[in-house]
Each structure stands twice: as structure tokens, then as C-alpha cells.
Amino acid sequence: xxxxxxxxxxxxxxxxxxxxxxxxxxxxxxxxxxxxxxxxxxxxxxxxxxxxxxxxxxxxxxxxxxxxxxxxxxxxxxxxxxxxxxxxxxxxxxxxxxxxxxxxxxxxxxxxxxxxxxxxxxxxxxxxxxxxxxxxxxxxxxxxxxxxxxxxxxxxxxxxxxxxxxxxxxxxxxxxxxxxxxxxxxxxxxxxxxxxxxxxxxxxxxxxxxxxxxxxxxxxxxxxxxxxxxxxxxxxxxxxxxxxxxxxxxxxxxxxxxxxxxxxxxxxxxxxxxxxxxxxxxxxxxxxxxxxxxxxxxxxxxxxxxxxxxxxxxxxx
Ligand code: CO
Numbered sequence: 001x002x003x004x005x006x007x008x009x010x011x012x013x014x015x016x017x018x019x020x021x022x023x024x025x026x027x028x029x030x031x032x033x034x035x036x037x038x039x040x041x042x043x044x045x046x047x048x049x050x051x052x053x054x055x056x057x058x059x060x061x062x063x064x065x066x067x068x069x070x071x072x073x074x075x076x077x078x079x080x081x082x083x084x085x086x087x088x089x090x091x092x093x094x095x096x097x098x099x100x101x102x103x104x105x106x107x108x109x110x111x112x113x114x115x116x117x118x119x120x121x122x123x124x125x126x127x128x129x130x131x132x133x134x135x136x137x138x139x140x141x142x143x144x145x146x147x148x149x150x151x152x153x154x155x156x157x158x159x160x161x162x163x164x165x166x167x168x169x170x171x172x173x174x175x176x177x178x179x180x181x182x183x184x185x186x187x188x189x190x191x192x193x194x195x196x197x198x199x200x201x202x203x204x205x206x207x208x209x210x211x212x213x214x215x216x217x218x219x220x221x222x223x224x225x226x227x228x229x230x231x232x233x234x235x236x237x238x239x240x241x242x243x244x245x246x247x248x249x250x251x252x253x254x255x256x257x258x259x260x261x262x263x264x265x266x267x268x269x270x271x272x273x274x275x276x277x278x279x280x281x282x283x284x285x286x287x288x289x290x291x292x293x294x295x296x297x298x299x300x301x302x303x304x305x306x307x308x309x310x311x312x313x314x315x316x317x
Contacts, residue, residue, distance in 0.1 A: 039116075042163075059122035075109075076114065147222060151231050182296055191207055241271060
């Protein structure tokens, strides 16, 4: 991409930014993002909810408040009942409303494989916006949803897991990161990102590159959706996990038992759909973050800390 030097494009120097931030005036910046994908679950209403929650996640990661949404739809209208599409859109609509945003339009294309998502716009104060580039050595790292949705949806597709057994992960994917976002703004977090396709370690690496820092993670502190380890051990690992691993492996310094390494890394690089926020916060503000998360009924698992190691380096204990 050519470099863009418009001074109002506020996060132009960030690597891997999912959302673009554009300053309108000293008090207001637009945050815009777009995401859509093929169904991750059979239930069309649930898929709509998950796709919409996922699309808003990039706004929440920056501390932005959702304002408007546009539907993005691909659907094989001649081969599949339109009622299916109605259910997908209803799921999305309910999530948009829950986010306090307004659906103001959209676009649909006849396509062999259904896809759904949103283009979203939010507002943030230019000086209060949180990016992935502000983490400092000593900051504590919090994760607000468990990991494992790629592995669990792979097992669902392989019919090795029923929807009832996957309920926790399905609800997790459909949940907005709204409360976590409000909590990190209130507590004054240093940096944040949302966990999606690059997996926990891929998105952590992005935060570390942008912050010029390293991190130490304790794998036993990482929350996993039920049965994630067992399913990973049985090989229900999506291809994206291996691609992430190959791409980011050099950044990872594994200190545990060698025989556990491969299985753990597939989990830590498992691509997440609508994952949680990864938040870096100074130790002095960590208690305020915990309190704000719990008031908002959001979870927050402390998984490690930011270090002065080489930029991007992740040590796993
Ligand atoms: Co993102």
C-alpha cells in the first residue's frame, strides 16, 4: 500500500491496524472497520450475531463507540431459502441494536457461498483513543474472552462436538466487547487489540511490534473454552493456526516441555472469531481495570506482562 500522509489519518503509522481512525475535529475522530466471512455455525441467527459482534470488535478495541453499520451480504438466492438470509440479518440487526448503533443500509451480491458481516463506523475522542502501540514494560496483560473458537468450530464442522457442548464458545463469539471496552477506557489502559484471525500470539505480536516491547505469557493462566485442549490434541485444528504459527514462530520463545510445544502453539495461534480484547495496563491501574470489568459483567484474565525484551518477542512460561 502506498503511504498516506494525511495528518487527519491518525493511526496511519500503525502496523496491522484493522480499523482506520480519521480526525474530524479536536474532539471527534471517526473509527471505521469492515469484516465479513462464511458461516462458522449452522444456526443462521447465531451466525448473524457472531458476524456482527466480530465486526464491532475493532471499534471496541480502540475505545470507540459504535454509531452506524452497513450490512454486507453474499447469498446464493436461487439455491438456498431466503428465510435463511432473513435469520442471518435478524441476528446481525439484534447485535447492532445491542451495540447502540443504527443500521443505515448495506449491499448484497449473489454468490455461491453465503457470507455476512458489517461495515461499521464509531466515534472516539482523538486523545482518548486506545491503540495497540502504547504498551510499556511492566504493564500487565489481560484477556477478556477465552481462546479456542477456531478449534471448536472445526470440531463442530467435523461433527465431533454437538452445539450444546460448544455452547460456551458460541455465546462467547456472539458477545460484544462493549463492556470490556468501556472498562479499559475507564481504567486508562495503555494499549489494546482484539483477538481474531492471527490468534492470541499473532495479535499480541502486533501489539508488541507497535509498542517496541516484548511480553512474557504464562500458558496456564490463559483461559480456554471447554474441551479446547482435548480437541486440539485430536487434530481439530484449522489450517489458519498452522499458517499463523509459520508466520510468527520466530517471535516465540518456548520455555516449557518440548513434547507439549506443538499442541500448545496450535492453541495459542488458533484463529479466533469474535475473540476478546487483549489489554495492557500499568500495574497501578490494574485494580481499577479489574473493578470496571466486574462492574460491567465482563471477564478479565491476567495472562502475563509486557517486558523490555526485543520488540515483538514473546516468551511463554
Ligand atoms: Co481486529
